[in-house]
Amino acid sequence: MINSHILSQEFEFVEPHTIGEAxxxxxxxxxxxxxxxxxxxxxxxxxxxxxxxxxxxxxxKIPALRYLIIEPGLRIGVLTTFRQIERNxxxxxxxxxxxxxxxxxxxxxxxxxxxxxxxxxxxxxAADSAPPLIAFGAEVRMIEGDKERTIPLEAFFSGPGQTLLxxxxxxxxxxxxxxxxxxxxxxxxxxxxxxxxxxxxVAVVIEREEDFCRDCKMVMGSVAEIPLxxxxxxxxxxxxxxxEDLVEKASLQVSEEIKPINDMRSTAWYxxxxxxxxxxxxxxLAWKRAV
Amino acid sequence: MKVSKTYPLKLNxxxxxxxxxxxxxxxxxHVMRERLSHxxxxxxxxxxxxxACAVLLDGKPVNACLTLALQADGQRVVTLKGIGTPDxxxxxxxxxxxxxxxxxxxCSAGMIVTAKGLLDKNPKPSREEIGKAISGNLCRCTGYKxxxxxxxxxxxxxxxxxxDRR
Numbered sequence: 001m002i003n004s005h006i007l008s009q010e011f012e013f014v015e016p017h018t019i020g021e022a023x024x025x026x027x028x029x030x031x032x033x034x035x036x037x038x039x040x041x042x043x044x045x046x047x048x049x050x051x052x053x054x055x056x057x058x059x060x061k062i063p064a065l066r067y068l069i070i071e072p073g074l075r076i077g078v079l080t081t082f083r084q085i086e087r088n089x090x091x092x093x094x095x096x097x098x099x100x101x102x103x104x105x106x107x108x109x110x111x112x113x114x115x116x117x118x119x120x121x122x123x124x125x126a127a128d129s130a131p132p133l134i135a136f137g138a139e140v141r142m143i144e145g146d147k148e149r150t151i152p153l154e155a156f157f158s159g160p161g162q163t164l165l166x167x168x169x170x171x172x173x174x175x176x177x178x179x180x181x182x183x184x185x186x187x188x189x190x191x192x193x194x195x196x197x198x199x200x201x202v203a204v205v206i207e208r209e210e211d212f213c214r215d216c217k218m219v220m221g222s223v224a225e226i227p228l229x230x231x232x233x234x235x236x237x238x239x240x241x242x243x244e245d246l247v248e249k250a251s252l253q254v255s256e257e258i259k260p261i262n263d264m265r266s267t268a269w270y271x272x273x274x275x276x277x278x279x280x281x282x283x284x285l286a287w288k289r290a291v
Numbered sequence: 292m293k294v295s296k297t298y299p300l301k302l303n304x305x306x307x308x309x310x311x312x313x314x315x316x317x318x319x320x321h322v323m324r325e326r327l328s329h330x331x332x333x334x335x336x337x338x339x340x341x342x343a344c345a346v347l348l349d350g351k352p353v354n355a356c357l358t359l360a361l362q363a364d365g366q367r368v369v370t371l372k373g374i375g376t377p378d379x380x381x382x383x384x385x386x387x388x389x390x391x392x393x394x395x396x397x398c399s400a401g402m403i404v405t406a407k408g409l410l411d412k413n414p415k416p417s418r419e420e421i422g423k424a425i426s427g428n429l430c431r432c433t434g435y436k437x438x439x440x441x442x443x444x445x446x447x448x449x450x451x452x453x454x455d456r457r
Contacts, residue, residue: 008316010316013315
């Protein structure tokens with residue numbers, strides 16, 4: 001089934017040129033269509049019979065969804081690709097964890113087509129873009145009909161493959177606040193090979209004030225039903241003088257907080273064990289970069 | 292049986308505009324192979340893991356198996372044959388042959404296309420950069436050492452020819 005040149009299901013194909021047209025089409029299909037950005041996730045799901053939309057609404061002809069504005073926070077149109085994020089020097093410098101996550105997404109071919117919006121909207125707990133974006137406090141703007149709402153990305157995920165998006169809603173923008181001065185960040189991912197999905201991933205954002213960790217955000221991927229903020233571990237570091245034994249304590253706390261599962265990529269036990277190491281490395285990296 | 296609606300498709304394949312009427316279900320891979328006879332675009336896994344179907348879409352490497360033909364409408368597609376032919380091989384193709392970077396040959400088309408995408412952007416890639424660039428292209432015969440060497444050698448040759456022309 002998967003080796004199909006032709007998808008096994010029938011569907012219609014529409015190409016709106018504005019956001020307004022796109023949401024109108026979705027209403028016309030009563031929510032039974034799928035918005036497509038790069039298609040790298042959606043087409044695999046359709047080939048495997050996991051998604052059966054009546055129609056595909058191709059978003060790629062909507063210029064109003066393809067932008068990356070630095071102002072000085074980030075405004076990211078949902079069609080922005082991983083390749084564009086990876087190659088942006090400002091993001092590499094100020095949002096290092098996001099740069100590293102884009103870098104860690106599978107292959108050049110997928111990064112060229114795959115978008116941040118698509119990655120988030122599939123709701124995978126392994127989505128590489130989710131941990132750094134949540135750690136930087138990102139919010140997402142969504143449109144349905146003439147209604148619009150903006151919610152924190154942290155609240156966006158509701159279960160494996162599930163998000164707060166309604167069937168007719170379109171995510172249009174990701175907004176990321178400007179990091180405070182003296183902030184450093186890191187994203188560390190472990191996969192079987194570099195092009196694989198994460199067994200475990202972690203993003204850490206640390207705001208430093210001399211020897212003190214003023215603020216800390218820590219978000220992990222592939223360790224729970226949704227990308228998970230490990231607040232207990234954050235609290236261990238926050239407001240304290242940065243010391244090796246605190247990092248150790250935070251990494252042990254993480255393995256208590258996460259709720260990983262056994263699957264084809266790893267056992268729950270392994271995920272808990274290896275999380276300690278990844279978290280320790282990510283904290284130390286973020287700290288070193290926070291100058 | 293419900294008959295799929297067809298849509299007009301226009302593609303610039305290796306410099307030549309081609310037209311076809313396609314259904315939305317057809318991937319770019321299918322249209323290239325079955326409609327336009329470009330069988331140098333190979334199908335391996337069909338889900339974006341192996342890179343055998345890589346083509347350059349507006350100059351950037353993508354997997355044709357995960358691209359609907361209609362997504363590529365109006366764009367430039369470059370395949371292995373657009374990079375070089377037996378009469379006029381590209382330095383990448385020459386160095387793949389010379390270095391023995393080909394065994395069964397199934398991955399070579401996608402590998403060379405991806406390498407071309409890299410060298411167009413970065414004429415002097417490090418070994419690490421080459422490795423990263425082809426991380427989405429799987430070879431199950433030779434391993435990657437010879438392939439990386441071949442890309443390195445082609446890059447060197449291309450830089451020399453460019454300098455000679457100056």
